[in-house]
Amino acid sequence: MLTAAISFALTAGGVAVAGLRAYRRRFLSATRWFAVALVPAGLYLTGLFPVARTIGSEFADWATRLVFDPRVWTGIVLLGLSALLLVTTRWLGRRGAVDAAPDRPAAAGAAPERPAVAATPPKKPATGKRDDGLGDFSDIEEILRKRGI
Structure with a gap:
C-alpha cells in the first residue's frame, strides 16, 4: 500500500x-x-517493484561476497586473465605473427607441398599524376576541355 x-x-x-x-x-x-x-x-x-527489490537484494549480496569471499576474487582474476589473453592474441594476430606449424617429414606417397605465394595486385605504371579515383572521367574531361569549359 x-x-x-x-x-x-x-x-x-x-x-x-x-x-x-x-x-x-x-x-x-x-x-x-x-x-x-x-x-x-x-x-x-x-508489478515490477518486487522484481527490482529482488534484483537490488541479490546485487547487495553479490557485492558483500565480492568484498569478503576469496573465491570471488579468484573468479575475477581468471576473467581478467582470460580477457588479457584474448586481447593479446588479437593484437599479435594483427601484427602479422602467425602460428607456424612445425616442419614434418612428408609421408610416403604424399605430394610435396608448394610454398605459399602471397597475392600482390599488379602495379600500375607511374604516369606522374596521382590517382584520385577519377580515372574513369578522363573522356568527360577531354570533352569539356574541347568545349572550353
Whole structure:
C-alpha cells in the first residue's frame, strides 16, 4: 500500500512539473518530464517493484561476497586473465605473427607441398599524376576541355 502511494505521488509530482514546463512553453522539456513521471506508476501497475527489490537484494549480496569471499576474487582474476589473453592474441594476430606449424617429414606417397605465394595486385605504371579515383572521367574531361569549359 505504501509502495502504491509513493509511486502515484511521484507520478503526480512529475506531471505537475511537466504542466509547469508546458505553461512556460517549453514543450520538449514538458514531454520529457511527463515521460519520466509515468515510470513509477507503470512500474507499480506492472508489478515490477518486487522484481527490482529482488534484483537490488541479490546485487547487495553479490557485492558483500565480492568484498569478503576469496573465491570471488579468484573468479575475477581468471576473467581478467582470460580477457588479457584474448586481447593479446588479437593484437599479435594483427601484427602479422602467425602460428607456424612445425616442419614434418612428408609421408610416403604424399605430394610435396608448394610454398605459399602471397597475392600482390599488379602495379600500375607511374604516369606522374596521382590517382584520385577519377580515372574513369578522363573522356568527360577531354570533352569539356574541347568545349572550353
